[in-house]
Amino acid sequence: MEENMPPVEERVNLFDAAVRCTAASQGQRVLNWRIDKLFMRFALSYASGYAVGYLLLAIAPDFLMEIAYGERGWRFWTLAYIVGIFNYIIYYTICEKAFRGYTLGKLLSGTRAIRNDGAELTFKDAILRSLSRIVPFEVLSALAGRPWHDSWTDTTVVKTR
Numbered sequence: 001m002e003e004n005m006p007p008v009e010e011r012v013n014l015f016d017a018a019v020r021c022t023a024a025s026q027g028q029r030v031l032n033w034r035i036d037k038l039f040m041r042f043a044l045s046y047a048s049g050y051a052v053g054y055l056l057l058a059i060a061p062d063f064l065m066e067i068a069y070g071e072r073g074w075r076f077w078t079l080a081y082i083v084g085i086f087n088y089i090i091y092y093t094i095c096e097k098a099f100r101g102y103t104l105g106k107l108l109s110g111t112r113a114i115r116n117d118g119a120e121l122t123f124k125d126a127i128l129r130s131l132s133r134i135v136p137f138e139v140l141s142a143l144a145g146r147p148w149h150d151s152w153t154d155t156t157v158v159k160t161r
Contacts, residue, residue, distance in 0.1 A: 023156060
């Protein structure tokens with residue numbers, strides 16, 4: 001089996017092959033964003049909503065009852081906003097670091113996030129990309145060319161297939 005393998009110098013590094021790929025198209029990036037947004041909205045928000053509900057039930061049941069059955073004022077919307085921001089940061093940071101630049105959307109569209117120097121994302125890169133995504137109107141920055149979460153962190157999204 002070893003005799004059929006090429007010498008070490010001739011073996012192709014799969015990560016280097018991904019670096020030579022071209023930048024992802026704007027259509028692929030919109031598809032990534034839409035798939036990730038749908039996953040976060042339906043699966044992740046559902047799961048984190050249950051977790052926050054159970055946590056509030058254990059810690060502050062009166063507050064939970066006020067939010068659930070009272071008038072849905074600023075407390076409800078503030079809590080919903082905080083949970084949404086938490087989901088955004090956790091989802092993108094964990095996916096882009098643990099899965100080597102892939103999220104569910106990137107995996108399905110055949111793209112991957114990498115650093116501009118071709119290296120794999122570090123934890124710092126992943127969390128900075130996530131934090132820059134929560135800046136208001138960040139999604140509109142993609143209309144002008146390169147999204148802020150790419151330009152501010154010196155990263156890019158490339159095609160992998």
